[in-house]
Amino acid sequence: MNMRRQPRFDLSRHLTLAMAMVAVGTVVFSFLAFYVAYTVAIHIAPQLFPPDYSALPSGWDLAIMGVVTAMGIALSGWLGLRISRCIVLPMHEVARAARAIADGDLSARANPVLEAPGETAMLVADFNTMAARLEKGAHNAISWNAQIAHELRTPLTILKGRLQGVSDGVFAMDEALLRGLLSQVDGLARLVEDLRCVSLADIGRLELRLTDVDLTQELAEWAALMQPTLTKAQFGLHVSCPPVIARLDAGRLRQALLALLDNALHYAHPCTLRLEAALGPNGLEIALGDQGPGVPEAQVEALFEVFSRGASAQNTHRTGSGLGLAVVQAIASAHGGKAAYHRDGTQSRFLLLLPQPALVSTFVPTGENLP
Known part of the structure; x- marks a missing residue:
């Protein structure tokens, strides 16, 4: 049996009791301060008071003091209950959900409490966000x-x-x-x-070896290396890149391009692939385009996620691991950029968008097209 430790104290009860004690203390202090002040005044300036005046409380004074104290206790107790409800209920919800998660139910969530103030409501929301990420991580x-x-x-x-x-x-x-x-x-x-x-x-630990790379030469060498594989698969490759020096990890770039090429060889119809590089408004853009059939609309959102493979790929000859495009996204993210997919008619384009704050451009008026 899973024995649970009982809480050492009830926060709601303690908060209500503390509020009541504050109310009693305030009333008693006020009466004491009142009579002390009058006693001092009688000794300093007795002519201001009637001859038979006494600062000691009378029966009526004590009765009034008792009534006011009781009202203060009742009011403070009511306020304490209200405040404790706003604070304690969200904490109870978080504790209940935490116990359920500890028992293996990763789908447990703390129910929001409408009366909760901003801080405790934020606590519930943050806890639920953490629980959702924990569940996703476990899945x-x-x-x-x-x-x-x-x-x-x-x-x-x-x-x-x-x-x-x-x-x-x-x-x-x-x-x-x-x-x-x-x-x-x-x-x-x-x-x-x-x-x-x-x-x-x-986990943010993908290390890069950044160097100034002649992108035109790098893409030309990579294309020559891939030519036998392309020829065997009945694909062609056209490379277009203006002269530009980019600061990036050349080895990781080749790994990303290989993943894009492997994706095209698995899913695209035999055609002439177009590998294009250009400087856009947000940095360097490297794109590999093919002639379709394209990615179904329902799969685009999860296209670059790990082990993401469409139903058609799973039911046909597709032998890919589902890691290729995730690798492309990982390498782009490590460079501070991202991977993207666009479809224009029958042409699909997979892009590497790499910001280049230290990019050295050697553009000439007319670019070169590499065979």
Whole structure:
């Protein structure tokens, strides 16, 4: 049995008692001060008072004092109850919800109290916000564990099966088998790096190695590196970038571009992709565009969230982990920017928006288009 400690005191009762004691003290002090003042005045200036005047309270004075004290106690008790209700009820709600959360019910929330003053109402609201984030964090942790296990299962099963086959003499360890095993290892390594990138970004610990990068040369080298993969998938790539020196992490930029390219190869129709960079009003804009079919409207809002994959992707050949666009958002956020998606007719554009406070521009009147 889960034994709960009872509260050592009731705040409402103590607050009411304190208010009553203040009322009694105030009345008694007022009467005492009144008679002390009159006693001093009689000794200093007796001619101001009748010969038989006495500062000591009479029966009527004591009766009046008793009535006033009783009224003060009643009024202060009523006020104490009202005030304690406004303060204690929200605290009871927070305590009840906290106990429920401690017992494992992460959906528990404190009910708002209409009579609560601003501070206690804010306490309830802040507690509910904290509880909602705790519930979301726990849900995300469970989802992450399930998704990671799901993504690791396939390559590990393939590796184990092939290696077991080699051990049993079923498969020959030839060059083709080695290439297949290495491709599975590469996939695992990329999945681990993507998970590491997203996890570090989620806690604000994704470190960047910022350098001044010749963006034109960087994009040209990356495009040349990706050309065999594009050709195999029957895609083309057109790069457009005016001469510009940008301060960013070149390695993370390539990781983000690779994630965008992988997303296009998985979901877009074979076409000529357009990789464009330009200086916009808010900094550097790098966009990768394809010819559709585009992202369904219902999926756009969660497009850059971790393990976000549409129903069509889950029901078809799609083999992506659902981490690619989350990695893009993580890298953009680490640079102080963001990732975005726009659709213009049949063309989809995935953008990296990177603010460049220290950007060194070497624009020329006419830009160059890289093949």
